[in-house]
Amino acid sequence: xxxxxxxxxxxxxxxxxxxxxxxxxxxxxxxxxxxxxxxxxxxxxxxxxxxxxxxxxxxxxxxxxxxxxxxxxxxxxxxxxxxxxxxxxxxxxxxxxxxxxxxxxxxxxxxxxxxxxxxxxxxxxxxxxxxxxxxxxxxxxxxxxxxxx
Numbered sequence: 001x002x003x004x005x006x007x008x009x010x011x012x013x014x015x016x017x018x019x020x021x022x023x024x025x026x027x028x029x030x031x032x033x034x035x036x037x038x039x040x041x042x043x044x045x046x047x048x049x050x051x052x053x054x055x056x057x058x059x060x061x062x063x064x065x066x067x068x069x070x071x072x073x074x075x076x077x078x079x080x081x082x083x084x085x086x087x088x089x090x091x092x093x094x095x096x097x098x099x100x101x102x103x104x105x106x107x108x109x110x111x112x113x114x115x116x117x118x119x120x121x122x123x124x125x126x127x128x129x130x131x132x133x134x135x136x137x138x139x140x141x142x143x144x145x146x147x148x149x
Contacts, residue, residue: 023061034066
């Protein structure tokens with residue numbers, strides 16, 4: 001059977017998937033490549049449109065090397081957003097032990113500011129802080145009820 005004119009050309013040699021020459025490059029140059037590839041990517045400010053750069057999905061080794069560069073870019077954007085929303089920071093200070101509703105509102109604001117809830121450490125820390133504040137408030141209310149009885 002002869003190949004037809006419409007069939008795609010067959011590769012003359014196979015690609016060896018077991019060897020990656022990229023990791024033979026010195027680490028300093030790899031970091032320069034990651035930096036160039038990741039800082040030229042536009043980060044969406046809408047979390048629903050967030051897409052992880054493809055370079056982070058190549059392999060575990062590449063992800064572990066490149067993720068800190070990507071995270072630092074996200075953190076710098078998050079820091080700028082937090083500065084822009086200093087009113088929210090003041091509101092957080094006012095509601096250290098506030099109602100559950102105000103804590104939920106603050107958490108929703110933080111989630112928007114952090115932009116990347118599933119990746120942002122700042123968001124997880126804020127979530128833990130708010131959970132702690134809610135637990136402390138419930139303990140205090142329970143203690144006050146016991147004292148009043």
